[in-house]
Amino acid sequence: MNLRKKIYLYTTVLFAVLLLIMNFAVYAVFSKLVYENERAAISNEMANMIKIAQRSIGNVPETELLRAFVPSNGMVRLVQPDKKAVTSTSPDEKGLSEIPAEYISSELIKTMERNNRLYMFASAPVILPDGEIGSFQLTRSMESAEKILKTLRFVLGIVTVVAMIPVLISSAILSKFITRPVATMTATMKEIRKSGQFKRLKLEGKSHDELQQMGETFNHMIDLLESNYEKQKLFISNASHELKTPLTVIESYSSLLKRRGLKKPELFNESIEAIHSESLRMKEMTEQLLLLARHDDHWMIDLKMVELNSFLTQVTRTYEDAFNRTVHLDSALSENTFIQTDENKLKQLLFIFLDNARKYSDDVIKVTAGAEKQEVYIRIEDRGMGIPMKDLPRVFDRFYRVDEARNRKTGGSGLGLSLAKEIADALGVEIRLESTEGVGTAASVIFKVT
Numbered sequence: 291m292n293l294r295k296k297i298y299l300y301t302t303v304l305f306a307v308l309l310l311i312m313n314f315a316v317y318a319v320f321s322k323l324v325y326e327n328e329r330a331a332i333s334n335e336m337a338n339m340i341k342i343a344q345r346s347i348g349n350v351p352e353t354e355l356l357r358a359f360v361p362s363n364g365m366v367r368l369v370q371p372d373k374k375a376v377t378s379t380s381p382d383e384k385g386l387s388e389i390p391a392e393y394i395s396s397e398l399i400k401t402m403e404r405n406n407r408l409y410m411f412a413s414a415p416v417i418l419p420d421g422e423i424g425s426f427q428l429t430r431s432m433e434s435a436e437k438i439l440k441t442l443r444f445v446l447g448i449v450t451v452v453a454m455i456p457v458l459i460s461s462a463i464l465s466k467f468i469t470r471p472v473a474t475m476t477a478t479m480k481e482i483r484k485s486g487q488f489k490r491l492k493l494e495g496k497s498h499d500e501l502q503q504m505g506e507t508f509n510h511m512i513d514l515l516e517s518n519y520e521k522q523k524l525f526i527s528n529a530s531h532e533l534k535t536p537l538t539v540i541e542s543y544s545s546l547l548k549r550r551g552l553k554k555p556e557l558f559n560e561s562i563e564a565i566h567s568e569s570l571r572m573k574e575m576t577e578q579l580l581l582l583a584r585h586d587d588h589w590m591i592d593l594k595m596v597e598l599n600s601f602l603t604q605v606t607r608t609y610e611d612a613f614n615r616t617v618h619l620d621s622a623l624s625e626n627t628f629i630q631t632d633e634n635k636l637k638q639l640l641f642i643f644l645d646n647a648r649k650y651s652d653d654v655i656k657v658t659a660g661a662e663k664q665e666v667y668i669r670i671e672d673r674g675m676g677i678p679m680k681d682l683p684r685v686f687d688r689f690y691r692v693d694e695a696r697n698r699k700t701g702g703s704g705l706g707l708s709l710a711k712e713i714a715d716a717l718g719v720e721i722r723l724e725s726t727e728g729v730g731t732a733a734s735v736i737f738k739v740t
Contacts, residue, residue, distance in 0.1 A: 293472065297465035305457040313446040320442055324435050328410050329399055336399075336412045336428055339366075343426055348419035352376045364409070364430035369393045371422055386429055394425045401432070408432045471501045475508055488516040537572070540565050591635065591716055595628045598659065602668065605637055606657055609644050615655060617644070622660035629666060629737050635713050636735075640668065642710045643733040647672035651730065666737040677725035685723065686711045 339359050346355050356366045356378035365379040365386040375391035385405065394413040402411050409429050416426040471491070478489050490509045493502065543561040599621050606617040647655045651674035658669045677685060686707045714721045714735070725731040 292469075294465045294469040297468055298461050301461040301464060302454075302458060305461070306454060309450055309453055309457070313450055317439075317442060317446060321439055324438060325401070328432055328435055332410050332412045332428065332430055333399060335361075336414055336426075339428065340414050340416055340426060343416055347416065353378065359428075361428070361430050363433065364428065365389075367391065367427040367429070368416070369425040369427060370418065371424070383429075383431065389429075392425075394427070395423060402429075408436055468501070471505055475505070478508075482512075488512050488519075540569065540572075591632045593630050593632055596631055596633050596636070598627045598629055598666065598668075599623055599625065601633065601636075602657065602659055605640055605644075609641065613648055615648055617655045617657060620656070620658045622658070623666070624661075627661070627666065629739070631717055631719070631737070635717055639710055639713045639717070639719075639735065640670070642706045642713075643670040643735075646706060646733070647674070647731075650674035661739075664739055666739055668735045669732055670734075671730060671732040673730040676727040676729050676731055677723075678727050679725075682723060682725060686721075 343355060343359070352368055353376060356368060356376055359366045360378040360380055362380050362382075364383055365377060367375050367377045369375045369391050371393055373391050373393050377387050377391075379387050386409075389404070395415060396413075397415070398411075398413045400411050402409050408431075410432055411427070411429050413425050413427045415423045418424045474491055478491055482489055490512050491505045493505045493509070543564045547558065547561045602619055602621060606619045609615070610617050644655060644657075647670055651672035653673035656669075656671040658671070660667060660669075711721060718738075720736040720738075722734040722736060723731070724734070
């Protein structure tokens with residue numbers, strides 16, 4: 291049984307059960323009121339009859355007295371202690387006289403059944419002329435009450451049947467409404483499996499219910515899968531392409547060492563240097579590829595308030611000590627200038643630009659910081675060959691190199707600026723790159739402040 295049929299069946303049965311329970315409750319309450327009303331009516335009638343009978347017994351013959359009290363649909367009976375009885379019945383209820391007489395000394399009201407018909411029976415004591423206590427009894431048919439209850443049962447049955455029609459229709463509509471997004475999602479997933487292409491649900495309307503959220507979540511999941519799939523394809527393509535060169539170099543020099551390395555010391559030194567250099571470049575490239583293969587949500591950004599002047603002093607000093615290069619820091623920021631960022635990721639971002647400045651220029655690396663309007667900037671400048679204007683829009687593409695500036699001799703893999711762009715996006719900062727061919731390049735990291 292599919293989900294739509296289950297929802298249709300369960301909702302229909304649930305509504306039917308609730309409707310039946312409600313109808314049974316209505317019938318039970320109404321029938322109880324009818325019976326209580328009959329008991330109250332026969333009790334009042336019995337009280338009036340006792341008053342009249344008490345004054346008339348001994349003055350009026352008992353047969354005539356009972357004939358005056360007999361109801362149109364019942365029987366009146368006077369029973370003495372020795373169970374001798376005088377009975378009077380209505381023309382339609384002659385059969386009641388066949389009921390054996392029973393002496394009852396106390397007041398009593400009850401229902402009784404005879405020949406599949408229901409009666410209300412009442413008994414009350416009465417003083418007889420000889421001073422004994424007799425039992426004055428009244429039996430009255432409840433046919434009118436039964437007709438009312440029968441009519442009520444019929445009406446409730448009709449109401450149940452009529453009410454089930456919109457229940458059935460609404461259950462069908464509800465089951466279709468609920469299962470339509472699920473069916474659409476299932477069809478989309480089957481189409482994805484069949485075609486191998488990522489597809490998304492077409493969301494109609496702008497409701498904010500759970501079905502709409504489910505569709506949006508599904509589309510977001512497909513976005514993540516497609517993004518990760520593309521990253522995986524790109525990673526495999528890039529890794530297989532870019533790692534081939536250093537591995538080929540290492541293999542060639544290793545073979546050369548095996549053949550002639552021991553006989554020619556100068557060849558030995560050259561080969562060891564080349565193998566070491568290519569190994570370092572391959573290690574750096576592998577680390578950058580792994581970082582770029584991450585999804586944006588997995589950068590695990592740890593935001594905190596960072597005092598920018600002391601941070602830049604530490605970064606430039608660390609870089610100077612590590613690479614034995616002069617880095618000149620010129621900060622126009624006021625004291626205690628704080629920004630909210632991830633300190634380690636920002637340091638990694640600045641190191642990428644500092645490393646590019648070191649590779650492509652032998653001059654002093656200049657780092658400046660300042661504030662303009664609603665922005666705080668960090669600017670890293672070098673005096674290298676610069677980048678042609680036509681190549682600037684593509685320098686953030688993976689493995690893209692400018693022939694004149696980014697050749698194999700510098701050890702670059704073409705991944706540094708791509709990684710810098712990923713980090714900047716994760717930090718929520720902007721990168722601006724300015725370059726003049728033959729003059730140098732300046733990279734700026736921009737923070738929006740309020």
